[in-house]
Amino acid sequence: MHKILNIIQIIISVLLICCILIQQRGGGGAAVFGGGAGESYYTKRGFEKILFVSTIILAGLFLILAFVNLLI
Secondary structure (H helix, E strand, O other), X not given: OHHHHHXXXXXXXXXXXXXXXXXXXXXXXXXXXXXXXXXXOOOOOOHHHHHHHHHHHHHHHHHHHHHHHHHO
């Protein structure tokens, strides 16, 4: 059981690293049009939103598995 949890945690950590590295740096779409931060309202849509939500979910799963591994 402990080995399975360790393998799952490693897989989740690699996926989390990939999600973080794929995300764009900077101010999102405002930097493309020359606008500064706060000058325009920008919402995440499509793949960018899916990537953002999946990063949050993977981080939560990673923390939960870390606590479970700590207790076992």
